[in-house]
Amino acid sequence: DAGVIQSPRHEVTEMGQEVTLRCKPISGHDYLFWYRQTMMRGLELLIYFNNNVPIDDSGMPEDRFSAKMPNASFSTLKIQPSEPRDSAVYFCASSLYRADEQFFGPGTRLTVL
C-alpha cells in the first residue's frame, strides 16, 4: 500500500481565495482524521470521519472550514475564504480502529499571503 496520500504538498494562495486539500486514506481503514499543525498550537484535530460519515467536527475553527468524504478512498478539506492565520501544515491520517495507531500522510504546507 502507498500509505496515506495528500495533495498538494505545498499550496501558496492569497487571502480570500478558496483552498482545497485532498486526501486518500489507506485502503480498508475506517477512520480518517484531519489535523492542523502550527508552532504555536501544535497538532490540532479538526475533524474525523468513520465510514465516510463526519463524527466530530468540533475542532473545525470556523465556518470557513469544511470537510467531506464522498467515498472511502477520498476526502477533502476546504477553506473558503482563506486567511493568513490559516497558514499551517495540514495532515490527513487514517486508522483501522478508532483508538489504534494513526497513519499520517506527508502533509500539505499551506501559506496564505
Next chain:
Amino acid sequence: AQTVTQSQPEMSVQEAETVTLSCTYDTSESDYYLFWYKQPPSRQMILVIRQEAYKQQNATENRFSVNFQKAAKSFSLKISDSQLGDAAMYFCAYSEDSNYQLIWGAGTKLIIKP
C-alpha cells in the same frame, strides 16, 4: 481530562550513544494505548513504537524500546546506538477506546551530534 507531558523540549546525544526521552500522562482509565511518533524535518509523522496498557511487556522495535511504568503513568522512549537519521521531533501520544482523539505531548527535539 487526559493530558500528556513531555518535559524535555530538546535533547542532544552523541552519535552511537543512547538517549532516553521522557513522557508522562494522566488518565483514570485502565485500558489505553500509548505511542511515540517521530517527525523529521521532512515533516512526515512516523509511528516509532506502540504500547497497549494491558500488556506488561515493554514494546521494542529494533533500536527503539520503551519503559512503560503504568502505576507511575510514565512512558519513556530509549533510542540505542543513535544515528544521524534519528534527528527529529518526537511526540508522545495517548488514546483510549472511549475517545477517538490522540492526545499529544508538546514534543521533544532530538539532536544527534556527529
